[in-house]
Amino acid sequence: MAAAASPARELTQNPLQKTWEPYDNGLPAGHSAQRGVCMTNCPTLIVMVGLPARGKTYISKKLTRYLNWIGVPTKEFNVGQYRRDLVKKYKSFEFFLPDNEEGLKIRKQCALAALNDVRQYLSEENGHVAVFDATNTTRERRETIYKFGEENGYKTFFVESVCVDPEVIAANIVQVKLGSPDYVDCSNDEATEDFMKRIECYKNSYETLDENLDKDLSYIKIMDVGRSYLVNRVMDHIQSRIVYYLMNIHVTPRSIYLCRHGESELNLKGRIGGDPGLSVRGKEFAKSLAQFINEQNIKDLKVWTSQMKRTIQTAEALGVPYEQWKVLNEIDAGVCEEMTYEEIQENYPLEFALRDQDKYRYRYPKGESYEDLVQRLEPVIMELERQENVLVICHQAVMRCLLAYFLDKPAEQLPYLKCPLHTVLKLTPVAYGCKVESIFLNVEAVNTHRDKPEAWTGREKKP
Amino acid sequence: MAAAASPARELTQNPLQKTWEPYDNGLPAGHSAQRGVCMTNCPTLIVMVGLPARGKTYISKKLTRYLNWIGVPTKEFNVGQYRRDLVKKYKSFEFFLPDNEEGLKIRKQCALAALNDVRQYLSEENGHVAVFDATNTTRERRETIYKFGEENGYKTFFVESVCVDPEVIAANIVQVKLGSPDYVDCSNDEATEDFMKRIECYKNSYETLDENLDKDLSYIKIMDVGRSYLVNRVMDHIQSRIVYYLMNIHVTPRSIYLCRHGESELNLKGRIGGDPGLSVRGKEFAKSLAQFINEQNIKDLKVWTSQMKRTIQTAEALGVPYEQWKVLNEIDAGVCEEMTYEEIQENYPLEFALRDQDKYRYRYPKGESYEDLVQRLEPVIMELERQENVLVICHQAVMRCLLAYFLDKPAEQLPYLKCPLHTVLKLTPVAYGCKVESIFLNVEAVNTHRDKPEVLMLMPLSMAVVPC
Numbered sequence: 001m002a003a004a005a006s007p008a009r010e011l012t013q014n015p016l017q018k019t020w021e022p023y024d025n026g027l028p029a030g031h032s033a034q035r036g037v038c039m040t041n042c043p044t045l046i047v048m049v050g051l052p053a054r055g056k057t058y059i060s061k062k063l064t065r066y067l068n069w070i071g072v073p074t075k076e077f078n079v080g081q082y083r084r085d086l087v088k089k090y091k092s093f094e095f096f097l098p099d100n101e102e103g104l105k106i107r108k109q110c111a112l113a114a115l116n117d118v119r120q121y122l123s124e125e126n127g128h129v130a131v132f133d134a135t136n137t138t139r140e141r142r143e144t145i146y147k148f149g150e151e152n153g154y155k156t157f158f159v160e161s162v163c164v165d166p167e168v169i170a171a172n173i174v175q176v177k178l179g180s181p182d183y184v185d186c187s188n189d190e191a192t193e194d195f196m197k198r199i200e201c202y203k204n205s206y207e208t209l210d211e212n213l214d215k216d217l218s219y220i221k222i223m224d225v226g227r228s229y230l231v232n233r234v235m236d237h238i239q240s241r242i243v244y245y246l247m248n249i250h251v252t253p254r255s256i257y258l259c260r261h262g263e264s265e266l267n268l269k270g271r272i273g274g275d276p277g278l279s280v281r282g283k284e285f286a287k288s289l290a291q292f293i294n295e296q297n298i299k300d301l302k303v304w305t306s307q308m309k310r311t312i313q314t315a316e317a318l319g320v321p322y323e324q325w326k327v328l329n330e331i332d333a334g335v336c337e338e339m340t341y342e343e344i345q346e347n348y349p350l351e352f353a354l355r356d357q358d359k360y361r362y363r364y365p366k367g368e369s370y371e372d373l374v375q376r377l378e379p380v381i382m383e384l385e386r387q388e389n390v391l392v393i394c395h396q397a398v399m400r401c402l403l404a405y406f407l408d409k410p411a412e413q414l415p416y417l418k419c420p421l422h423t424v425l426k427l428t429p430v431a432y433g434c435k436v437e438s439i440f441l442n443v444e445a446v447n448t449h450r451d452k453p454e455a456w457t458g459r460e461k462k463p
Numbered sequence: 464m465a466a467a468a469s470p471a472r473e474l475t476q477n478p479l480q481k482t483w484e485p486y487d488n489g490l491p492a493g494h495s496a497q498r499g500v501c502m503t504n505c506p507t508l509i510v511m512v513g514l515p516a517r518g519k520t521y522i523s524k525k526l527t528r529y530l531n532w533i534g535v536p537t538k539e540f541n542v543g544q545y546r547r548d549l550v551k552k553y554k555s556f557e558f559f560l561p562d563n564e565e566g567l568k569i570r571k572q573c574a575l576a577a578l579n580d581v582r583q584y585l586s587e588e589n590g591h592v593a594v595f596d597a598t599n600t601t602r603e604r605r606e607t608i609y610k611f612g613e614e615n616g617y618k619t620f621f622v623e624s625v626c627v628d629p630e631v632i633a634a635n636i637v638q639v640k641l642g643s644p645d646y647v648d649c650s651n652d653e654a655t656e657d658f659m660k661r662i663e664c665y666k667n668s669y670e671t672l673d674e675n676l677d678k679d680l681s682y683i684k685i686m687d688v689g690r691s692y693l694v695n696r697v698m699d700h701i702q703s704r705i706v707y708y709l710m711n712i713h714v715t716p717r718s719i720y721l722c723r724h725g726e727s728e729l730n731l732k733g734r735i736g737g738d739p740g741l742s743v744r745g746k747e748f749a750k751s752l753a754q755f756i757n758e759q760n761i762k763d764l765k766v767w768t769s770q771m772k773r774t775i776q777t778a779e780a781l782g783v784p785y786e787q788w789k790v791l792n793e794i795d796a797g798v799c800e801e802m803t804y805e806e807i808q809e810n811y812p813l814e815f816a817l818r819d820q821d822k823y824r825y826r827y828p829k830g831e832s833y834e835d836l837v838q839r840l841e842p843v844i845m846e847l848e849r850q851e852n853v854l855v856i857c858h859q860a861v862m863r864c865l866l867a868y869f870l871d872k873p874a875e876q877l878p879y880l881k882c883p884l885h886t887v888l889k890l891t892p893v894a895y896g897c898k899v900e901s902i903f904l905n906v907e908a909v910n911t912h913r914d915k916p917e918v919l920m921l922m923p924l925s926m927a928v929v930p931c
Contacts, residue, residue: 009779011740011772019787020775211691228674231710232691237849244707247694277474309474312483316472324482326835337829366800372789386700 016354017371018363043122044238045149046131047142049160051206052199053172055225056161059246060133061432063159066245069405070378071371072128072238075121079134082110090182093194096201111141115148123152129238130154137206139213146217157239158219159246160209168225169199176431226250245382251429254388255298256406258399259424261310262286263445266338267421270446273330273337278313281443285422286317288441292424293318293391302390304328304380311393322393327376330395334367341450356453359415370415373401381405396448399425406434416452421445479817480834481826506585507701508612509594510605512623514669515662516635518688519624522709523596524895526622529708532868533841534834535591535701538584542597545573553645556660561668574604578611586615592701593617600669602676609680620702621682622709623672631688632662639894688714708845714892717851718761719869721862722887724773725749726908729801730884733909736793736800741776744906748885749780751904755887756781756854765853767791767843774856785856790839793858797830804913819916822878833878836864844868859911862888869897879915884908 009022009029022029046063048056060076067074084090087106095103111134121127136142142158149156163169173195177183183191209221211230220243221230229247234240262282266274278286293301303320305311306328315322336344336351345352348365355362363369368376377398384390384402392402396419404414406427419425422445426437472485472492485492509526511519523539530537547553550569558566574597584590599605605621612619626632636658640646646654672684674693683706684693692710697703725745729737741749756764766783768774769791778785799807799814808815811828818825826832831839840861847853847865855865859882867877869890882888885908889900 011775011779013772019770020772022775022779215691228678228693228695230691230693234710237846240711240849243710247697247706248703307482309476309483312474312485316474316485326838375789383700386703 015350016358016363017361017369018365041236043127043152043154044129045118045122045145045154045156046129046242047136047145047156047158048131048133049136049142049158049209049219050162051137051202052135053169053177053195054161054163055172055251056135056159057133057176058251058432059159059161059222060131062249063242063245064129064131065405065408066381067129067242068408068410069374069381070241071374073126074129074131075127076131076133077114077118077121079107079110079114079132082114083107084181086110093197093201096198098201098205115145119148119152122154135202137202139207142217155235155239156218157235157242158209158217159242160219160221162208162221162223163225165224179431220246222246245385248382248385250385252388253429254390256384256389256427257293257391257424258402258419258427259289259391259393260395260399260419260421261308261314261393262289262443263421264310267446267448270340271338272341273333275308275310277309281422281445282310282314283317285441285443285445286314288422288443289314289424290318292439292441298389298391300389302387303393304390305393306330306395306398308395311395314393325380327380328392328394328398331370331373331397332364332367334364336364336367359452360411370397370401371411373397377401407436408433418449420447420449478813479821479826480824480832481828504699506590506615506617507592508581508585508608508617508619509592509705510599510608510619510621511594511596512599512605512621512672512682513625514600514665515598516632516640516658517624517626518635518714519598519622520596520639521635521714521895522622522624522685523594525712526705526708527592527594528868528871529844530592530705531871531873532837532844533704534837536589537592537594538590539594539596540577540581540584542570542573542577542595545577546570547644549573556657556664559661559664561664578608582611582615585617598665600665602670605680618698618702619681620698620705621672621680622705623682623684625671625684625686626688628687642894683709685709708848711845712848715851716892717853719847719852719890720756720854720887721865721882721890722752722854722856723858723862723882723884724771724777724856725752725906726884727773730909730911733803733805734801735804736796738771738773740772744885744908745773745777746780748904748906748908749777751885751906752777752887753781755902755904761852761854763852765850766856767853768856769793769858769861771858774858777856788843790843791855791857791861794833794836794860795827795830797827799827799830822915823874833860833864834874836860840864870899871896881912883910883912 009024011020012023013020048060050056057078057080060078064074064076083106086109087095094100097103114132114134118130118132122130132145136145146156173192177195178188178191183194186194209217209219211232215232218233218235218239219231223229226247226249231243234243262278262285264276264282265279266272266276267282268279301320303315303318303322305315305322305324307324307326308329311328312322312324333339336348339347341352351365360370363372380392380402384392392399394402397415399419400414400417403409403417403419403425409417420440422441422443424439424441426439428435428437472487474483475486476483511523513519520541520543523541527537527539546569549572550558557563560566577595577597581593581595585593595608599608609619636655640658641651641654646657649657672680672682674695678695681696681698681702682694686692689710689712694706697706725741725748727745728739728742729735730745731742764783766778766781766785768778768785768787770787770789771792774791775785775787796802799811802810804815814828823833826835843855843865847855857865860878862882863877863880866872866880866882866888872880883903885904885906887902887904889902891898891900
């Protein structure tokens with residue numbers, strides 16, 4: 001390690017994030033990295049592998065959503081989409097026949113176009129991870145992609161999905177293929193028949209990742225929708241996190257219910273944070289929630305709360321076991337705890353202004369930011385992925401973070417998602433995304449939502 | 464889900480942990496569970512599988528240490544140890560020959576004695592996880608154990624280590640077998656020769672976990688010291704955490720350096736917490752640390768700090784890149800931040816007394832407990848396991864938590880581990896544990912350590928609790 005005898009540099013505290021950064025002659029200096037949820041040194045290229053209808057796009061989209069949420073810039077590149085953009089109208093499975101020269105040419109062209117966009121994203125646009133979503137079922141194709149990765153200084157990690165259960169494949173076809181643009185003019189039976197023949201086109205040339213032939217590659221092979229996994233040569237932190245995530249997700253139908261605690265005494269006074277109890281209306285809401293949950297008739301519902309009194313009081317009304325998670329506690333507003341927004345603006349005008357400038361990264365003095373919250377909530381998301389039916393009774397900022405994960409909302413929008421009191425959001429995974437139902441439980445409450453101010457200089461006082 | 468129309472129960476706040484618990488007629492009621500790091504519903508029986516010298520005991524001990532640290536009561540049961548207790552003197556590998564009736568009888572007896580202790584630990588002593596450390600190389604033996612698990616309501620998870628690399632096996636023998644009580648009177652060569660024959664005794668009957676024959680079992684098969692893994696039917700949260708941990712550990716030699724920031728301005732005033740800068744002596748220490756690190760000549764050293772000014776200032780003196788982790792921040796003392804202990808005792812006498820009663824679980828009002836710290840630090844431990852040479856510049860309470868993990872110290876001792884200022888602890892994994900070297904860098908600093916008071920006089924709550 002190089003001996004550096006240079007004098008210690010000055011540290012100044014970034015006013016937005018409250019982090020200490022070194023300055024050299026008045027300019028920000030290098031050397032000091034903030035540990036995001038994970039540091040990626042060189043970009044990662046994730047390559048999906050598998051026959052059609054094995055869940056590759058499902059996994060690609062879900063993994064991309066997760067990585068972006070934890071702060072790793074990720075983008076997926078679906079080669080089928082490139083093909084649809086190039087060949088305007090899909091005719092039939094014959095396009096995919098192994099001896100269709102025209103088809104092969106177009107498909108190779110699309111793969112290369114996608115790889116080119118991957119290169120642009122990772123090498124020019126500061127992307128950290130690219131997910132290359134295609135069948136990639138031959139060793140030859142995978143070698144081409146691996147070389148591409150090597151040439152560009154990317155680490156390549158393969159994700160293969162192997163499944164032979166005809167019921168699973170049929171269910172996939174119903175979920176995501178019948179509604180595909182390829183089959184917009186077909187009946188369900190016609191589409192299914194054509195798609196089955198499409199799968200057959202790939203089967204003869206399919207070379208699954210092999211323990212011996214591919215022993216030097218980094219990969220995870222997912223078998224039977226997660227019944228078992230073969231993991232080979234995990235190279236770094238991000239690959240380890242990806243493996244952990246993929247091993248925790250499942251496809252069993254279920255619903256996740258998100259809501260806030262009932263209205264609290266401090267809510268009534270327009271004050272933030274603290275550890276108050278429920279107001280009269282908040283207790284009403286808790287009873288309504290109990291009734292609602294009963295009517296939903298949910299199988300094996302797990303109930304989670306924070307360790308703050310208001311969520312626990314709300315759960316108590318349900319009369320069922322619940323688990324308290326400290327990491328579900330509301331964002332810590334530090335010196336601003338229990339203040340009104342007017343008091344904050346009066347006593348900390350700079351802080352008030354900074355928060356509206358970048359609400360996601362803004363950290364309260366001696367408190368937290370939304371960015372901190374996301375890092376704190378990652379184990380909750382991981383356990384939500386493992387679980388089936390869950391009701392999470394939490395807080396405004398916390399609920400915004402969880403919602404942003406399920407609805408794939410970016411950091412800029414996250415702090416402004418609408419999560420009103422006394423309203424349950426029911427999230428049900430469907431196709432590649434999440435259906436949201438919003439149910440207001442008919443007990444009035446104050447509105448705690450603040451929109452992003454429209455246009456202002458940052459110097460004038462907000463009305 | 465049952466419709467419960469009972470009125471909402473009263474909540475009271477536990478004075479020690481500051482958690483809200485429901486009370487029914489003045490008595491603690493059920494229903495409300497604190498989420499520890501993971502909730503285990505029924506006990507888990509982990510069963511090691513593999514030929515001798517494949518790292519089973521290494522994995523057993525490490526996994527046990529990790530699970531206990533994150534708050535899951537875990538105990539390992541090494542059948543070889545039961546054998547050594549029963550058969551006082553080990554003679555030779557012939558004890559393990561597959562046709563040695565006497566040997567087989569004793570070995571089966573030991574396995575059953577160990578299983579009986581497992582049952583007592585999991586079913587009577589509130590253990591959550593038991594690690595059954597033996598070769599368990601035949602399907603028949605594993606079925607016996609699986610049935611035992613089923614009868615007792617345990618979930619069984621197998622951990623198999625498969626390795627054919629002769630260099631790895633030779634290194635294992637040197638690390639942990641030559642020093643075994645079995646070979647206390649042998650030369651290294653004699654011991655190695657005997658042990659290699661011992662391994663041979665198992666090979667003929669070895670039935671590795673099979674993708675088809677064992678497809679209904681829950682297991683992880685670790686191949687070539689972690690190069691690849693086969694994972695089958697992970698059933699619940701704790702198994703998922705175990706798999707994640709096992710997939711992140713490695714055996715590459717390396718050292719972990721732990722130290723605190725240099726002495727801070729608040730340290731000098733006897734005040735806790737805050738975000739102060741370094742004192743003059745603290746800056747001296749930072750320079751000494753830079754010199755020390757240089758002299759150590761460490762390959763590819765990673766340097767981690769918290770996001771508090773004093774650790775970052777310390778790292779700045781090293782002149783190398785470092786990473787700031789918010790989760791390495793010192794324990795949050797809530798309303799007591801920046802107070803002296805005298806001020807705390809004066810303004811919050813009850814809090815002061817409670818902390819000395821149970822320092823691990825005690826949570827400062829609007830702050831944290833050591834127990835909270837451990838949960839917050841778990842990703843740091845996981846990443847330390849993945850990494851090689853790392854220097855962690857942190858804080859007293861944080862360093863105590865990390866040290867307790869590496870040195871397998873229980874919760875009661877953790878908050879009293881000695882982590883003085885200006886002292887680097889160098890931890891080097893060796894055999895089944897960790898070697899510690901303590902290096903004081905010769906720059907004086909205040910002492911911030913408080914021992915557990917000897918006698919606590921508990922008076923009625925209306926009066927203060929006075930530690931002697």
